[in-house]
Amino acid sequence: MAVWSRDGFMAFENLTEREKKILSNLIDYYIATADPVGSRVIANKFKMGISSATIRNTLQDLEELGLVHQPHTSAGRIPTDLGYRVYVDYLLKPEDLTEKEKQYIKKSILKQGRGVNEILGQTCRVLGDITNQLGVSIAPRFEQGVLKAISLIPISGERLMVVVVVQSGLARSVIIEIEADISDSALREVEMVLNERLAGLTLGQVKETISKRLADLSGHGKLIKLIIDSKDRIWTEGRSEDIHLAGADHLVQQPEFADLRKVSDIIKMIEDGRVLSDFLSQAVEEGLIITIGSENKFKEIMNCSLVTSKYQVGKVSGTIGIIGPTRMAYSKLVSVVEYTARTITEMLSGMDDKKGKK
Secondary structure (H helix, E strand, O other), X not given: OOOOOHHHHHHHHOOOHHHHHHHHHHHHHXXXXXXXXXXXXXXXXXXXXXXXXXXXXXXXXXXXXXXXXXXXXXXXXXXXXXXXXXXHHHHOOOOOOOHHHXXXXXHHHOOOOOOHHXXXXXXXXXXXXXXXXXXXXXXXXXXHOEEEEEEEEEEEOOEEEEEEEEOOOOEEEEEEXXXXXXXXXXXXXXXXXXXXXXXXXXXXXXXXXXXXXXXXXXXXXXXXXXXXXXXXXXXXXXXXXXXEEEXXXXXXXXXXXXXXXXXXXXXXXXXXXXXXXXXXXXXXHHOOEEEEHHHOOOHHHOOEEEEEEEEEEOOEEEEXXXXXXXXXXXXXXXXXXXXXXXXXXXHHHHHHHHHHHO
């Protein structure tokens, strides 16, 4: 369910059953209140049948293991990133969604007549609203898709639209500049050759090998050369255009972001959609991923956690998820993200089925 961590595994191996229970109770209480947790609170709140002094000694042991720490000498304790890692990997019990919550997610996302980008835009809004975190959705990575067809459509004397369709039914278009008018017959000939030689390859393979695959062509050399020279634009989607975000206002309401400079740093990173998109897409083949605090490679979100999951459109996949403080309700949020990813997969697969029947 989460990224495997050697440090987390070693810390978990060293825990007694009592330590596991106290750590779990401490994190649950801290997530709910944002207040450092003392031994007396745990004793009174969770009725463990052991004394406050015993809990205090156990908390000291957990602190020596690096799982909790005291922000101030006289304060209670809060989880460390390693403490959260042990919690989500080994102690977390996902909370089932109610039928009402499931229906809300479905009805909000599964509306007829919407394209992929509209669905993903609505998805991140739903994720933000239902979790009170920052919702994120990323369009499918076209480089993984297998080319079904390519079309060349003249739109003016000096502009040509290149339409790329992958086997999942998704399509993207790029406009390139041409030197002069090209006859319809010449376009159809080049289009036919491109489909004969490139269809069946992934877009990533096309981008890497197109020069060799078209090197022996003699006719229509200028157009062929233009298509080869434009390979970075035609076969690679612009990542900054394919990321959707909603709910930044939710971050401001979290105690961890009372310092608006922290929110500002996050927003600045988000504004460069390509950076965040590439980061979130790295683990797109691994299902649900929970990335905690210092595990993030960007300093702007090192006090945040990310809960992300992939969705599938045929053989092409994308990512959805949430970003929020490390003190988030993981047990509920992992269920929300997983269910939403499944819903999108079913929705987009249904769209593909309908296309195939036409």
